[in-house]
Amino acid sequence: MSKSLLLLVLLTTAIFAEFEYRVDNSNFTISQGSIESNVDKTYVYNYNRLRFRGDYTEGKYFVTFIGDGVNYFGHDYVSSNDFDYVKEIKSDTPFSTQTNYNDYYEGSVYAKLYRLYGGYEDNKNRAVVGLQKMSMGVGRIWTPTNLFNPKNIYALEPDETFGVVALSYTRHLSDTSHLSAVASQNADYSFKYGARYKAFLDFADFAIDVVSSDDTKMLGLELEGNLSDTGVEVRSEGAYIKNTLKTSAGLDEKEFFQGIVGADYGFVNGLSVIGEALYSSKKFTRAEVLLNKDSEILSSLVSSNFYTAISATYTFNIFLDGGVVYIESFNDKNSRFISPTLTYTMNDYSSFVVGAMIQDGSSASEFGDYENTYYFKYALSF
Secondary structure (H helix, E strand, O other), X not given: OHHHHHHHHHHHHXXXXXXXXXXXXXXXXXEEEOOOOOOOOEEEEEEEEEEEXXXXXXXXXXXXXXXXXXXXXXXXXXXXXXXXXXXXXXXOOOOOOEOOOEEOOOEEEEEEEEEEEEEEEOOXXXXXXXXEOOOOOOOOXXXXXXOOOOOOOOXXXXXXXXXXXXXXXXXXXXXXXXXXXXXXXOOOOOEEEEEEEEEEOOOOEEEEEEEEEOOEEEEEEXXXXXXXXXXXXXXXXXXXXXXXXXXXXXXXXXXXXXXXXXXXXXXXXXXXXXXXXXEEOOOOOHHHHHHOOOOOOHHHOOOOOEEXXXXXXXXXXXOEEEEEEEEEEEOOOOEEXXXXXXXXXXXXXXXXXXXXXXXXXXXXXXXXXXXXXXXXXXXXXX
């Protein structure tokens, strides 16, 4: 009798619960020059990511799981120093989120836990625990205040970021304001804490961000609003950062400011334009960046004091979209990063993308020392 009652309770719970899943496969064929400055070599290889996402909800409770199977195919690339560097890039979490790379004749494969979190949400509260993404900042190209999950605009997939193992909580104080707090644990088992207060002023949304850990202190400010009735959305974000970095002579404490200003506008003909500029009071050499590749502020270690960026997308028709990102680095020797894309959407499940990442500049400039990348992507979802 007791077993029957337990089964009835479980079945009743299942009826009112919802489970949704999605499977995505992203396949890239890539032609990429070596990242080593003294190596004149172009690698052609295939990168494939099979992703499963499951979302379980029951009332006000939810659980999300996202896992990847990743495969690199191309003997020259997987046996190169470039690929050895890729293998060293791992999540800053107290446990490994991916398996070891398993090499085979022409390639290498591994599995990765991308997200795994659960929580509770109602009209006033949202609490989440697990491997998750934290959001700070209003920038479209750069987000100086985001020291948890900053995107890399120079990457093949800028929004693909490592998760953080964290407990986060958001309290909605009113319809226009909320307070968020987060505690995350790093790979060395130390903790990083963050807090954000966001509210609406008479003319814009504003937010105050704070991040604190053993090595880092950050105080940030965000502003975002519409420019009168023009339809232009303007935004600004600034961060004062204090961090202990590695140098050839040992450890050194750095203090600097980074800030962005930007604007967006969407035209009625299908053209959308984003403009953004980044200022940094300090710049860092390539040697300093490599020495601190595991730093919490790696995304803030820029090589120039000033950058400008323009991003534009245009919808030609229901099937075809084009886009380009142009970034200019103003330094002793100017250089630029240009990333055009052309996307053909076959249906709700399949799309094709042709793209490039062009890096141009004189020798020894920020982008001039890197080779161009060209790729073809096929994405399938169901």
